[in-house]
Amino acid sequence: MSAAGRTRVLIVDDSAVMRSLLRSVVASGDGLEVAGTAADGAAALTAIATERPDIVLLDVEMPVLDGLATLRQLRAQNFKMPVIMCSSLTQRGAAVTIEALASGASDYVAKEPSLAGRGEALRTLARDLLPKIYALTRTPGAASAQHPPAFSVGPPSNPALSAAQHLPFVPPALPPPAIVAIGVSTGGPSALDALLSGLPADFPLPILVVQHMPEVFTRLFADRLARSCRLHACEASESAPVTPGTIYIARGNWHMEVVASARSGIPPTLHLNQEPPENHCRPSVDALFRSVAKVYGSAVLAVVLTGMGYDGLAGARVIRAQGGSVLVQDQATSTIWGMPGAIAQAGLAHKVLPLAAIAPEIIRMAARSSAAFDSRTLTRMVI
Secondary structure, three states: OOOOOOEEEEEEOOOHHHHHHHHHHHHHOOOEEEEEEEOOHHHHHHHHHHHOOOEEEEEOOOOOOOHHHHHHHHHHOOOOOOEEEEEEOOHHHHHHHHHHHHOOOOEEEEEOOOOOOHHHHHHHHHHHHHHHHHHHHOOOOHHHHOOOOOOOOOOOOOOOOOHHHOOOOOOOOOOOOOEEEEEEOOOHHHHHHHHHOOOOOOOOOOEEEEEOOOHHHHHHHHHHHHHHOOOEEEEOOOOOEOOOOEEEEOOOOOEEEEEOOOOOOOOOEEEEEOOOOEOOEOOOHHHHHHHHHHHHHHHEEEEEOOEOOOOOHHHHHHHHHOOOEEEEEOOOOOOOEOHHHHHHHOOOOOEEEOHHHHHHHHHHHHHOOOOOOOHHHHHHHHO
């Protein structure tokens, strides 16, 4: 930060118009200042080395060195400041942004050139961008208080809750899980890539994932996971059967729910809807969690990873009330400890774990769900 305690922002975009818009947005933010601008990735790397900004706004598509290549070089040079990608909502823009998020970008903001007039463009950009800058550069975990719940969540536990200070874990008498439901937002693509790639090909449970993303992103994200994971991954579709060993990614702009079959022996199916957003989100983690609790009862394993806000808090309460299990990512390994922090501080998490420990914990619990699960695989994964 600057000597005055202001957050210094580097703007990188090949469009002079976009650089001007971003300058105006940053200048309007409380405690923010522009550290400099660059029109391509090569110039950005020089500016980062000399200006040492607190956060970088990085265009995806640029000449000389594009946003993805710039990000990779930045991380290879051990610069750890947050990076927000500025992406156009196009097929190419979305594909590059997904790669950037999986490669260490902290978040993204969508550029909407179709907006009529500079004033409207500024308002939209400021609404989307400023909360992300604040969440990534101010006190860790503070994002969970941006939209505080309107109901009591009980006495908070220690905000510094760690894996060594968790609640007693699932009692032995609790039925083993039949489904894994994951909620995640800011920082999610790289966290999911790490977690899901740690699961073996014979993992015996279905996995449902709500990642807050626009519709143009989610199919590309599912395709990327299908290439990086040993399990089958796909974007959710209406009435798809919920089958073991498959990862379903909620479709952007659609809530994803599970519906029980009326016929015995027929697996539950997915239902997508466009009911109003919950916690400003569609898809919403709460919508998914409520539905799996209704269908699977105590046989739900819910996992909440890094993310801004508190989506998943109310749903975790429902899962706990049904006897299900809840794991959350710890503060040290989260990009933003908003969503998992809200659940931990409400006393709803059975365990608060670093990201690298979550896949082994899921494997341990899932091994109790299927006698056919290879114990040699379990031993190899958790030792």
